[in-house]
Amino acid sequence: MVRFENVGLRYGIGPEVLRDVSFEIGPQSFQFLTGPSGAGKTSLLRLLFLSLRPTRGLITLFGNDVLRLGPDDIAALRRRIGIVFQDFRLLDHLTTYENVALPLRVQGRDERSYRAEVIELLHWVGLGDRLHVLPPVLSGGEKQRAAIARALISRPEFLLADEPTGNVDPPLARRLLRLFVELHRSGTAVVLATHDAALMDQHDARRLVLAEGRLHEER
Amino acid sequence: MFLRRRRRDAESSLVRPAAAIVPRDGVTSRALLMVIAIMTFVAALIVGAVGLVRETATQWRTDMVREVTIQVRPVEGRDIAAEIGKAIEIARSTRGVLNARSLTREETSRLLEPWLGSGLDLNELPLPRLIAVRLAQNVDPDFDSLRAALKKDAAGATLDDHRTWSARLAAVSDAIVIAGFAVLGLVLVATMLSVSFATRGAVATNRAIVEVLHFIGAHDSFVAGTFQRHFLAVGLKGGLIGGGAAALLFAVTGIVPGVLSWMPGGDEAAFLTGQFALDRQGYLGIAGIVVLVALVTTLASRITVRWTLREIE
Numbered sequence: 004m005v006r007f008e009n010v011g012l013r014y015g016i017g018p019e020v021l022r023d024v025s026f027e028i029g030p031q032s033f034q035f036l037t038g039p040s041g042a043g044k045t046s047l048l049r050l051l052f053l054s055l056r057p058t059r060g061l062i063t064l065f066g067n068d069v070l071r072l073g074p075d076d077i078a079a080l081r082r083r084i085g086i087v088f089q090d091f092r093l094l095d096h097l098t099t100y101e102n103v104a105l106p107l108r109v110q111g112r113d114e115r116s117y118r119a120e121v122i123e124l125l126h127w128v129g130l131g132d133r134l135h136v137l138p139p140v141l142s143g144g145e146k147q148r149a150a151i152a153r154a155l156i157s158r159p160e161f162l163l164a165d166e167p168t169g170n171v172d173p174p175l176a177r178r179l180l181r182l183f184v185e186l187h188r189s190g191t192a193v194v195l196a197t198h199d200a201a202l203m204d205q206h207d208a209r210r211l212v213l214a215e216g217r218l219h220e221e222r
Numbered sequence: 223m224f225l226r227r228r229r230r231d232a233e234s235s236l237v238r239p240a241a242a243i244v245p246r247d248g249v250t251s252r253a254l255l256m257v258i259a260i261m262t263f264v265a266a267l268i269v270g271a272v273g274l275v276r277e278t279a280t281q282w283r284t285d286m287v288r289e290v291t292i293q294v295r296p297v298e299g300r301d302i303a304a305e306i307g308k309a310i311e312i313a314r315s316t317r318g319v320l321n322a323r324s325l326t327r328e329e330t331s332r333l334l335e336p337w338l339g340s341g342l343d344l345n346e347l348p349l350p351r352l353i354a355v356r357l358a359q360n361v362d363p364d365f366d367s368l369r370a371a372l373k374k375d376a377a378g379a380t381l382d383d384h385r386t387w388s389a390r391l392a393a394v395s396d397a398i399v400i401a402g403f404a405v406l407g408l409v410l411v412a413t414m415l416s417v418s419f420a421t422r423g424a425v426a427t428n429r430a431i432v433e434v435l436h437f438i439g440a441h442d443s444f445v446a447g448t449f450q451r452h453f454l455a456v457g458l459k460g461g462l463i464g465g466g467a468a469a470l471l472f473a474v475t476g477i478v479p480g481v482l483s484w485m486p487g488g489d490e491a492a493f494l495t496g497q498f499a500l501d502r503q504g505y506l507g508i509a510g511i512v513v514l515v516a517l518v519t520t521l522a523s524r525i526t527v528r529w530t531l532r533e534i535e
Contacts, residue, residue: 052437054437074441074442074532075442078436078439078441078442079439080439081436081437081439086437092430092433092434092437094243094434097241097243098241101240101241104240105243105434105435106439108243109440109444110439111444114240153438157438157439
């Protein structure tokens with residue numbers, strides 16, 4: 004599904020933030036991406052969701068060399084990837100329901116065709132009673148769950164989550180982890196970036212560890 | 223189970239109509255609306271004025287070509303009255319001529335009055351005499367043969383078919399039309415540039431939204447569409463305000479001379495204000511400008527959003 008070969012990344016003329024990174028992510032796999040702050044986790048995630056291009060090396064995503072993709076190919080691939088941002092990136096003028104339905108709206112689907120689906124998912128993430136609320140009114144945990152629901156609504160094959168438990172208390176973090184595990188079991192490949200060791204200890208999965216721009220694996 | 227379904231159905235019916243992905247307030251401002259309204263007003267005035275000039279020039283030219291003049295200069299040793307008679311005969315026998323008559327002495331002296339004063343005895347001066355020739359409508363008179371016949375048989379008679387005047391008037395009216403369209407082009411370019419600046423600002427203000435849309439797989443055309451819709455609305459609204467104001471102005475200036483003519487000294491005032499009454503075609507032209515401005519606004523915003531998105535990418 005995803006293949007990195009000797010990938011290097013630098014911003015402008017600065018030093019390389021990622022060096023010789025090579026790994027593969029298979030379909031229906033689950034992995035944590037971890038490492039200290041500033042190790043390059045977010046940069047690696049940005050490479051994974053095509054927000055950045057590598058300065059060297061080869062990245063293939065769903066069999067495509069990312070350097071050869073045009074804007075329309077990138078949009079088409081992004082529809083197969085779900086992303087949960089650390090800062091949620093919900094649109095403040097849209098309700099929880101509208102935020103979660105946005106990926107389907109972007110695909111040009113008729114609102115009536117997905118209304119029940121979106122409401123069902125919002126119930127599943129525990130936001131059934133917050134459908135018509137605007138994000139500024141939601142708590143950190145609620146925003147997190149709304150962001151997760153938005154990433155899941157289009158049934159992505161590959162889910163990327165950047166510190167999805169960073170803003171919530173431990174019980175809610177455990178609940179969210181269970182949600183990701185459940186999603187993985189239903190067939191989605193998951194990359195969960197976190198520096199929360201306690202969280203990783205709760206689920207036995209592959210760990211991709213980034214340190215000073217280099218990647219190694221732990222089990 | 224049944225209760226849960228009923229609850230979901232109730233929730234489903236509470237969903238509001240989907241809000242705009244990019245909020246209107248963050249995209250278009252009142253200032254842009256005013257700029258578009260003013261630009262449309264100016265463009266509509268130009269179209270109306272150009273239409274009036276063309277119409278008036280065409281009217282003058284039609285009147286002018288319906289009448290030509292034969293000038294008979296006195297020639298020594300010839301009786302001018304006889305030459306006038308011959309010229310009238312020749313003119314009357316020409317195809318397309320409705321009538322030809324010599325201007326009476328009184329008419330000629332009235333024509334010359336501003337230059338030579340009143341109480342003039344034409345017999346004392348070797349003045350040319352004029353023959354007014356009225357032409358039939360829809361028949362092309364044979365001026366060349368008329369000119370040749372006059373030269374041959376009527377001494378001192380020449381034909382003035384106002385061709386020079388007509389050509390000059392046509393040149394002036396064409397120049398005004400071209401200048402009008404050039405100014406219209408400039409106004410439209412200025413509108414495009416204003417919209418382009420506003421669009422760049424709107425995309426910059428809503429960059430976070432644009433990024434989210436990209437990350438969830440929106441094509442550039444979808445993102446451009448979300449902005450374009452707002453600009454189409456503001457273009458139409460501004461266009462209607464500006465075009466409506468221009469149409470109203472033409473309507474009022476069309477009525478004013480009529481109203482003034484009822485008042486004392488009204489005719490003079492009406493002469494000063496002129497007759498600015500637009501016909502149906504003129505108002506259709508203004509409607510066309512409104513549509514054109516809305517389209518230009520939409521197109522300018524679409525192109526600018528796509529350029530800006532390429533820069534962001």
